[in-house]
Amino acid sequence: MSDKKIRYKAKIAGKNYTIIGARSQKHLQLVEQTVDEQLRQIEALTSGLDPERRAVLAAVNAVSDQIEMQINMQKMEKEIEELKQKLRESNMEHVD
Numbered sequence: 001m002s003d004k005k006i007r008y009k010a011k012i013a014g015k016n017y018t019i020i021g022a023r024s025q026k027h028l029q030l031v032e033q034t035v036d037e038q039l040r041q042i043e044a045l046t047s048g049l050d051p052e053r054r055a056v057l058a059a060v061n062a063v064s065d066q067i068e069m070q071i072n073m074q075k076m077e078k079e080i081e082e083l084k085q086k087l088r089e090s091n092m093e094h095v096d
Contacts, residue, residue: 004022006020007019008021012036013055039054042058
């Protein structure tokens with residue numbers, strides 16, 4: 001990731017936005033597509049909600065997914081450390 005910020009023109013839920021960030025244009029395009037798709041899915045399921053509430057639901061879903069991924073990453077990091085410890089112990093047994 002570069003520290004250089006770029007301006008990316010996005011269209012999400014029919015509205016134009018300028019996203020400024022240090023991510024690649026390809027990354028920002030994927031973000032645009034993902035958010036737009038999620039908002040369309042939420043709209044299809046909750047047609048009575050106004051756009052602001054649909055946006056809040058999309059944000060809640062995104063944060064929920066992020067927290068779940070962080071928990072999974074912490075579990076994997078713990079498993080890696082346990083495997084490293086077992087490997088060290090196994091190597092010590094072979095030295096003796």
